[in-house]
Amino acid sequence: MSISYAIEPRSSHVAASATGDLLDRMGVRMAFAKDEEVYGQDEDADLIYRVVSGAVRTSRVMSDGRRQIGDFYYPGDLFGLEPGPEHRFSAEALCDCVILVLKRTALKAAGGEAELANLIMDATMRELQRTQEHLLLLGRKTACEKVATFLSELADRRDADTVDMPMCRQDMADYLGLTIETVSRMLSQLQGASIVEFQGCRQFRIRNHDALARLAA
Amino acid sequence: MSISYAIEPRSSHVAASATGDLLDRMGVRMAFAKDEEVYGQDEDADLIYRVVSGAVRTSRVMSDGRRQIGDFYYPGDLFGLEPGPEHRFSAEALCDCVILVLKRTALKAAGGEAELANLIMDATMRELQRTQEHLLLLGRKTACEKVATFLSELADRRDADTVDMPMCRQDMADYLGLTIETVSRMLSQLQGASIVEFQGCRQFRIRNHDALARLAA
DNA sequence: CGTCATCTTGATTACGCTCAAGCTCCGTGG
DNA sequence: CCACGGAGCTTGAGCGTAATCAAGATGACG
CATH class of the missing domain: 2.60.120.10 (Jelly Rolls)
Structure with a gap:
């Protein structure tokens, strides 16, 4: 493990x-x-x-x-x-x-x-x-907001600087009511905007807490 | 009232x-x-x-x-x-x-x-x-399924032949995560398919329980 | 190092949203 | 009793976001 x-x-x-x-x-x-x-x-x-x-x-x-x-x-x-x-x-x-x-x-x-x-x-x-x-x-959030909310919450629950994600993309998608492709795209987008940074697809670090919180709304 | x-x-x-x-x-x-x-x-x-x-x-x-x-x-x-x-x-x-x-x-x-x-x-x-x-x-139902589920549940809760709806379209939309236009379209669609019948926009009767239940999934 | 599952990226499609017009139903007043 | 007005609802046209379909890239593991 x-x-x-x-x-x-x-x-x-x-x-x-x-x-x-x-x-x-x-x-x-x-x-x-x-x-x-x-x-x-x-x-x-x-x-x-x-x-x-x-x-x-x-x-x-x-x-x-x-x-x-x-x-x-x-x-x-x-x-x-x-x-x-x-x-x-x-x-x-x-x-x-x-x-x-x-x-x-x-x-x-x-x-x-x-x-x-x-x-x-x-x-x-x-x-x-x-x-x-x-x-x-x-019911009311966009794909981007959903993913941002998810990452933000995950970071809150397991308060560490870098966060490990135990779930795969399909699990995220099925939690957020999206497809894995959309989840993946949104993650790339958030990374592109320097809001989060991924070290491998199961570990990330928040680079801009404010921006992430704003998206999570 | x-x-x-x-x-x-x-x-x-x-x-x-x-x-x-x-x-x-x-x-x-x-x-x-x-x-x-x-x-x-x-x-x-x-x-x-x-x-x-x-x-x-x-x-x-x-x-x-x-x-x-x-x-x-x-x-x-x-x-x-x-x-x-x-x-x-x-x-x-x-x-x-x-x-x-x-x-x-x-x-x-x-x-x-x-x-x-x-x-x-x-x-x-x-x-x-x-x-x-x-x-x-x-998270996982289509607009049509959402509306069908809604009508079906409403009928179940208030078991009468014809059902009065106390809420307006905006309330339905905000419950189902849709817009009023989409709700309205789906209702028309269900009526067109002879699954429900509306007597005025706040009262309906189920004409085909099976079909409705199938859509509600 | 090769293989397979998982993930990412791209191209296209479609479902539901937006914007806009018209309709229905009621309450109000002439 | 009917005309008027307005809110709520329906319908239409066009658009945009996320889904689908389809390759690639990455990474874990034997």
Whole structure:
């Protein structure tokens, strides 16, 4: 595995010490290979997952193959909270990764009842918030703005100077509602305008934060 | 007001007897005129709302005026649960309507703690679910499919033979990520194909459920 | 070093947007 | 009761952004 991710949850997360420990104690660590399915569309949704290392995407495929990616998840993120008895989206490993898997019922029985409820509620709220931002992006942004927003967000989430991208162009395209060709063109354009700089197609550095933020709108 | 909506919550709602009553007792009924703001973008989000009669839209406006509509709400629906301390979307009355307004803290104090938490959780989950469907629509559906999906859903939510639409074309367009012209063209197209039939621009009837469902995909 | 998947770039097409005109539906006032 | 006016909706013509189709370039890996 060429790309590696730190294991610590990021500071913005509520999944801190106390409940984090509870999850750790109760959960089972599982390893998934790149592109392996964590759970499938229409599977029962009675498990909760947390990324330990690596990265995950959730996606939904239409009968004719068109795909929409719901979101990407990084170490510390909870996922699999999609509502209803069954998953609407499937989840796959973006790269080799380790996932902490928890049974909801087991957690409840373990007494962390209230704490757990809060944890899930927070994660669900954050999920909803991100999904709403995603709506605006898909519905009302241009290709260039979409790509700029994507890079900007990615840099924010994993705050480092140079950012590694665990996903391929097709994943980006399906997240942004574009084609890989358009994504590629926009990336070239942003690089041409000296707003970002790529070192290989999976790693970039922001050269002009203001310009990027302006495009992300 | 030419269009009127029934006051009873629809059957699919959890907000049934017990908690429904609690909400009724605790909340304040308020009347809003067409296009009046229920709450604004960036306002504090410590209230919960339920549509009593009429209909509501939530929307988000970009600095240059582009608008994305989050969802439409009908009698019985809870809204205003957007996460975080502040609203990301604003809410406006689609037509003259009556809204039940509740203070979260007051509700908690009233003892309905657990019940209330469940109610909010359910509403949030449903919200997330609908938002995820919306993602797929915005990201990967064609104009025709978007409009077909919209009509189909509207008919499902308000199950009557002929369906009244409380929203104008601009609202539809901003929900679907299209322009009013494209929405109008697609509606004409669907009517031309004998899939739906319009009696005036705010009322329609589905003539071919299968075809509509197929387009909605 | 060769092979294959992934990514980029180019040429062309098409879907949906823009701009513009006309139509329909209502409310208002003569 | 009908004429007028205006907002909202529909339709048309032309355009532009992103999709499609098609080569190349790059890069990872055996």
